[in-house]
Amino acid sequence: MQMRLFLMAAVALSAGLVCKLGAAPALDFEVFKAKVEPIFLEKRAGHTRCYVCHAESNNNFRLEKLPAGQSMWTEEQSRKNFEMIAKLVNPGDPGTSRLLLHPLAPEGGGDAFHSGGRQFSDTNDPDWKTIAGWVKGAK
Secondary structure (H helix, E strand, O other), X not given: OHHHHHHHHHHHHHHHHHHHHOOOXXXXXXXXXXXXXXXXXXXXXXXXXXXXXXXXXXXXXXXXXXXXXXXXXXXXXHHHHHHHHHOOOOOOOXXXXXXXXXXXXXXXXXXXXXXXXXXXOOXXXXXXXXXXXXXXXXX
């Protein structure tokens, strides 16, 4: 009987934690394609575009090469970018997502080194906020 009560209490506690914490939000492909992906092509003052270093790179952040003469990726390429980049975020938690921490200045809470410079000086940058919103589950 005591074991049964213990198991019931453990199940109830687990259920309460799951309800309280909630499941991580799903990353939305359409938001990624419309709002996040263009950031990787954007020229930021004093910086190289993310695309320049990360197109067909051999590091964790690898973007598909743009088709000749095109300024945006095809649907298939965007899906590949999405799948690759989804591995660099913790859905629901932008503060622990490598995609957001690596190019963020250390003074703003980012990684100590990023060979492409500090794309974001702090978390108030509008593009940083856009990516963070997507990681949080923006629809």
